[in-house]
Amino acid sequence: MAIKSILKRVRGLTVSKDQAPSCDVPADSKKKSLNANVDAEMEEPPAFSVEDHINRRRSRASGFLYEPEEEEEPCEGAEDSERVDTCPNDDTDDEDFPFQETTGGNTAPLDEYACLSPEEIISRQQTEIAFVADLLSIPTSVAAALLRHFSWKREVLIAKYFENPEGTQAEAGVSISEVEVNDESSHEHGPISLSGEEECLICGEDSLPEACTALHCEHRFCNDCWSSYLTMKINEGEASKIRCPSRGCAMLVRESIVKALVKEETYDRYLSFLTRSFVEHSEGRVKWCTQPNCGNAITADMINGTIVRCSCGYRFCFTCHREAHAPVTCEEVREWEKKCKDDSETTHWKTVNTKECPKCESPVEKNGGCNHMTCRQCKHEWCWVCVRPWKGHNDYYNCNKSLKTEKRKTTWFFFGGHSSRRERIKEREESREKERAALESYLYYYGRFNSHSHSFELEKQIRNRAVTKTLEMRRDALTTNELNYILQGTEVLLECRNVLKYAYVFAYYQAERGEEKALFEYTQEDLEKTTEQLSEALETLSAGRLGALNLIQLAKTRKENLLKAAEHGRTGEG
Amino acid sequence: MAARYTRRLQKELGEIQRAAPAGLEIGEVTNLEHWTIGVLGAKDTLYEGEKFQLHFKFPTQYPLEAPEVTFVGNHIPMHPHIYSNGHICLSILYDGWSPVLSVQSVCLSILSMLSSSPVKERPADNDTYVKNAKGRSPKDTKWWFHDDKV
Numbered sequence: 001m002a003i004k005s006i007l008k009r010v011r012g013l014t015v016s017k018d019q020a021p022s023c024d025v026p027a028d029s030k031k032k033s034l035n036a037n038v039d040a041e042m043e044e045p046p047a048f049s050v051e052d053h054i055n056r057r058r059s060r061a062s063g064f065l066y067e068p069e070e071e072e073e074p075c076e077g078a079e080d081s082e083r084v085d086t087c088p089n090d091d092t093d094d095e096d097f098p099f100q101e102t103t104g105g106n107t108a109p110l111d112e113y114a115c116l117s118p119e120e121i122i123s124r125q126q127t128e129i130a131f132v133a134d135l136l137s138i139p140t141s142v143a144a145a146l147l148r149h150f151s152w153k154r155e156v157l158i159a160k161y162f163e164n165p166e167g168t169q170a171e172a173g174v175s176i177s178e179v180e181v182n183d184e185s186s187h188e189h190g191p192i193s194l195s196g197e198e199e200c201l202i203c204g205e206d207s208l209p210e211a212c213t214a215l216h217c218e219h220r221f222c223n224d225c226w227s228s229y230l231t232m233k234i235n236e237g238e239a240s241k242i243r244c245p246s247r248g249c250a251m252l253v254r255e256s257i258v259k260a261l262v263k264e265e266t267y268d269r270y271l272s273f274l275t276r277s278f279v280e281h282s283e284g285r286v287k288w289c290t291q292p293n294c295g296n297a298i299t300a301d302m303i304n305g306t307i308v309r310c311s312c313g314y315r316f317c318f319t320c321h322r323e324a325h326a327p328v329t330c331e332e333v334r335e336w337e338k339k340c341k342d343d344s345e346t347t348h349w350k351t352v353n354t355k356e357c358p359k360c361e362s363p364v365e366k367n368g369g370c371n372h373m374t375c376r377q378c379k380h381e382w383c384w385v386c387v388r389p390w391k392g393h394n395d396y397y398n399c400n401k402s403l404k405t406e407k408r409k410t411t412w413f414f415f416g417g418h419s420s421r422r423e424r425i426k427e428r429e430e431s432r433e434k435e436r437a438a439l440e441s442y443l444y445y446y447g448r449f450n451s452h453s454h455s456f457e458l459e460k461q462i463r464n465r466a467v468t469k470t471l472e473m474r475r476d477a478l479t480t481n482e483l484n485y486i487l488q489g490t491e492v493l494l495e496c497r498n499v500l501k502y503a504y505v506f507a508y509y510q511a512e513r514g515e516e517k518a519l520f521e522y523t524q525e526d527l528e529k530t531t532e533q534l535s536e537a538l539e540t541l542s543a544g545r546l547g548a549l550n551l552i553q554l555a556k557t558r559k560e561n562l563l564k565a566a567e568h569g570r571t572g573e574g
Numbered sequence: 575m576a577a578r579y580t581r582r583l584q585k586e587l588g589e590i591q592r593a594a595p596a597g598l599e600i601g602e603v604t605n606l607e608h609w610t611i612g613v614l615g616a617k618d619t620l621y622e623g624e625k626f627q628l629h630f631k632f633p634t635q636y637p638l639e640a641p642e643v644t645f646v647g648n649h650i651p652m653h654p655h656i657y658s659n660g661h662i663c664l665s666i667l668y669d670g671w672s673p674v675l676s677v678q679s680v681c682l683s684i685l686s687m688l689s690s691s692p693v694k695e696r697p698a699d700n701d702t703y704v705k706n707a708k709g710r711s712p713k714d715t716k717w718w719f720h721d722d723k724v
Contacts, residue, residue, distance in 0.1 A: 201674040202637055204582040220675075222579070225638075229673060246670035501605050 111320070113300030115225045115311045118275070121297055125278045128154060135162055138176055141254050142144070145174045148240040148274075151281045173243060173252035175216045200225055202245065208453075213257065219246035227261045234258075234266050239273030254349065290316050291321075306330075313463070313491070314496065323503045324495075327566030328509070336505045355432070358387050358425055370396035387429055445508035452501035455535070459497060462538055463490035485545050485552070489538045492552050496531040496559050500524070506566055516569035523562040579636060580606065586677050589716050598681050608648070611681060619689045626651055628684065629660075630677060640671035642711055643680060652694040655687065659704045659713040663718045665695070668712075 116124060125144075132154060133143035149172035150157040161168045169175055194209035202225035214220040214451040221229070225245075230253065233242045242258075244251040255274070259267055279286045286299045289310035298308045298318065304320045307326060314322050320330040328336070354363045357373075364373060371384040372393070385399035395400065466486045467509035505526050510517055531535045534551045537543035543551065583606055590600050590611075598614040598678040615621025629649040633639045645651065655663040666675060666683055678710035697703070707715060 202582075203578045205578055225673070228576070228635075232635060245673045247666070247670075247674055249672075254683055405598050 012024050019052045045163070045479045049473050091339050107348070113298055113308045115309075116297045116299060117311070118295045120279055121275055128152065132157065141172050141256065141260055142169070142176055145240075145252050146172050147256065148277055148281065149173070152278060159462065170250070172548050173250040191525065194220060202229070213261065215244050215251045215253065215257070217244050217246065217249050217251040219249055221245060223261060230233050230262050231266050234262065234273070240277045252525050270403040287321070289314060315495065324498050326499055327563050328502050328506045332505060332509055335503070336508070339442075355384065355387060356425065356428070358382050372396055372398060387425060442508065445504045449501055452497055452504070456494060456501060458498040459490060459493055459535060463487070463494060466490055484547050486538060489534060489552050490556050493531065493538060496527060496534070496555050499559050499562060500528055500531060503562060503566070510569055520562070520569050523558065524567040527555070527558040528563050530558050578688055583632060590678060595678060595682065597685050609677070611677070613685060616685060616689045620691060620694050621651060621671065621688050624649070624651070628681065631652060637675070639671040640667055640713070641677070641680070642713055643667050647661060652696060653688060653691050654693065654695055654697055656697075657703055657705060657707070658696060660691060661707060661715070663717055664719070668717050695714065
């Protein structure tokens with residue numbers, strides 16, 4: 001059987017043919033399977049007995065019974081045997097939690113992206129600026145302005161600069177001579193020396209040279225006007241692109257001049273805007289974490305996958321900025337969101353939940369009661385189930401007119417010349433039936449999606465509690481190894497929830513596919529079960545540390561399996 | 575308005591009252607924040623002999639911020655950059671504003687814009703724009719300056 005061979009490949013399980021279709025497992029093989037399960041999931045919490053587990057496995061909706069064989073269990077078995085070895089390591093690794101990266105597998109490997117704290121954003125900028133300043137032998141302030149002008153694309157800037165240094169400077173509105181002629185530290189008020197009393201072109205007052213400032217373009221304004229001008233620009237959100245106030249002048253205002261001329265709080269604001277420009281003018285190479293109140297940014301060069309995890313704990317898609325949505329694609333999530341929001345689903349619901357009176361065609365909704373319908377408009381009496389006259393029906397709750405007779409009757413009516421309306425009604429009824437099935441399927445997946453979404457929110461609280469608690473303990477200099485597993489567990493739990501949630505969206509869009517879908521649903525069920533167990537273990541702490549650690553491993557493996565199965569379903573390859 | 579900016583505006587007013595450039599005439603100003611200036615179509619242009627009214631409204635941040643300038647009255651010039659509601663599509667009134675510009679320089683720019691026009695017609699999108707801009711300041715419009723020849 002194809003499904004089984006796929007299963008075998010993906011999960012590393014063998015499927016015993018004679019056991020497959022029924023629950024009638026011979027006693028000895030039952031025992032064997034029991035042993036296998038004990039081996040595979042030996043350290044599951046005591047609240048969930050092995051027998052329970054076997055029964056659940058047996059009653060799977062698919063009707064097949066998959067039994068792992070002891071010698072061929074590289075997947076779960078291997079994880080299990082390694083568990084004992086990895087536990088002590090876990091403890092040491094966990095020291096840095098929650099700032100430790102816990103993503104793996106389908107999500108991006110560590111080196112593909114980095115999370116930058118606000119301080120790191122600044123230092124990253126400074127490194128870039130220092131590099132360019134050094135390479136091109138230009139002052140850092142000029143290098144900074146040039147980099148901002150070229151949206152932090154170092155290579156483009158360097159290539160252009162080597163080709164035409166003056167032109168590049170002019171294009172960016174900076175001048176090296178401006179800085180070279182004037183030592184920034186010794187000239188508090190102006191980069192170029194001014195002489196004589198002159199009228200300020202903004203306020204029109206005569207001002208002494210020491211109360212004025214001019215950039216290298218020699219457009220001179222009094223410091224009061226400069227200050228008001230810069231403050232206005234900064235309050236409008238500008239920073240890296242503030243130019244000389246003179247009409248058509250491209251000269252950029254340097255940081256040192258802003259610092260000398262505006263109030264400290266405005267300068268701070270200016271600096272924060274400059275920092276933002278590193279992210280916002282990076283043309284998508286650096287992005288903000290989308291969680292409210294998180295000032296971190298992620299810089300990524302994503303090759304495999306799109307999911308990044310901010311050190312605040314939030315996992316999101318680097319491409320579309322939504323929360324992590326594996327195994328579905330960005331397009332599918334967009335479509336799903338639209339579908340969930342769309343009013344058309346309501347209309348859809350209405351369409352499938354009403355029927356038209358077979359006589360006068362006015363829409364009728366059945367909101368309870370028996371199948372005997374009496375139309376309010378034309379008083380026609382009919383059966384809700386078969387949409388034929390009530391006459392001849394005896395049971396109010398069951399319609400016994402079989403489809404067969406329905407078919408014959410229709411044909412008869414067709415030949416009898418009465419049929420056109422009846423045909424029409426029947427056609428409409430059929431299409432409505434189809435729509436109803438489609439809606440039911442949507443509502444099913446939507447319901448599951450929603451419930452995982454809800455659990456996700458609740459489990460976030462567990463995580464937050466755990467983080468607070470651990471931090472408290474850390475302050476008290478107590479050992480935290482005992483608690484770290486809860487942190488790690490909640491992290492994995494949230495990840496699994498997130499995958500499960502979107503797995504239902506995936507299943508909705510893959511509803512037409514047969515074999516791959518069965519495989520997918522199988523892994524989904526596995527993950528769902530483990531996730532629930534893990535959730536319980538972390539909430540009640542019933543499984544103890546070792547039990548929880550085992551569940552964490554198992555959940556991770558099963559999550560990977562699901563993602564692999566989804567990938568398989570999408571590409572049709574093993 | 576900061577005192578020194580009020581002084582600048584008064585200075586500008588004094589200058590324009592003392593010696594208005596050819597083609598401009600200023601009426602009586604009772605409120606320093608609202609001025610109305612008469613503009614005469616220049617000789618040998620499509621607008622020769624025509625008289626228009628320009629209205630200036632000064633924000634508190636003037637001259638750091640641009641004044642709001644529109645044509646008012648019954649006679650709005652027929653020009654490819656002037657809408658029938660008096661709004662003017664001219665970059666220095668919006669994104670291209672610089673604090674060194676003044677009432678006089680704005681008026682002269684508008685006069686030269688009128689003088690260089692080869693045709694007397696409304697902008698192509700006049701009707702839709704006027705409908706949408708009803709009651710709004712032209713400074714709220716996102717202007718797209720595509721043609722700097724006229």
